[in-house]
Amino acid sequence: MAGKSKTLEEVKQKKITGKDIAQMSTSEFLDSAKGPYKRILGYLKPYKGRFAMGVIFGILSGLFNGILLLGIRTVFTVVLPPDPDKPIQAIKPFAGLPFWKNFEIQRPDVPPDQQLWFVIAVCLSVPLLMLIRGLLTYLHQYCMLWVGNRVLYQLRDECFTGLLRQSQTFFNTAKQGELMQTVFNQTRMASSAGTELASAFIKHPVSILSILAVLFHMEPVYTMGAFVVFPLCILPVVYISRKVRQAGGREEEEAGAIMVTMQE
Incomplete structure (x- = not known):
């Protein structure tokens, strides 16, 4: 019985909502997305x-x-x-x-x-x-x-x-x-x-x-100079991507609430 409960616990999946994704860091999001993306890519076969x-x-x-x-x-x-x-x-x-x-x-x-x-x-x-x-x-x-x-x-x-x-x-x-x-x-x-x-x-x-x-x-010299400036451009991109995830989480939560209200 204990082995069966352990198996069921391992199979059980935790639901991750858009709100949860909005609160994750980039590394946490990548770790959480590995399993779902593997299952989604399996549908492409x-x-x-x-x-x-x-x-x-x-x-x-x-x-x-x-x-x-x-x-x-x-x-x-x-x-x-x-x-x-x-x-x-x-x-x-x-x-x-x-x-x-x-x-x-x-x-x-x-x-x-x-x-x-x-x-x-x-x-x-x-x-x-x-x-x-x-x-x-x-x-x-x-x-x-x-x-x-x-x-x-x-x-x-x-x-x-x-x-x-x-x-x-x-x-x-x-x-x-x-x-x-x-x-x-x-x-x-x-x-x-x-x-x-x-x-x-x-x-x-x-x-x-x-x-x-x-x-x-x-232009190898100018290209190497661009490599010095390019990492500085990544910082606002990371900040904006976090804001986009937060906006997406709010949109999903609000859409679900609206559909629940309309159905009831």
């Missing part, structure tokens, strides 16, 4: 094909941030006239980068009457790169949203099925507004948390690393 497509598009979208910086620098190098006192040299947009360091573009010799159209054509490559990056970002978000909706349907179905199996005593003591909020709002937040977490750990790190690689390649 049936849709791993579409999820993998979203991951690939997210990686490509993140890499395109660095490519966009190189493209803008190359456009300025091509459009701006070279120094007349120096010999005309080929353009090497990837100089200093491994594998592509020998890639070069010959500076075109454009007649004076066609230089305006040449500049316009070269400058249009920047919006084209932005369009490609936007398309990759759209495909990434579409795949993640598609997976998130399927997870949402599954969570709501399991939650609603679990409610139907409860006894009459449970419904006599439970607040109907909180049950409605659990079925509709909290399942939606849980499904979006899984896809948003995957996006945050895939797309954003790739974007940061690609931009840093290009910046170190272009």
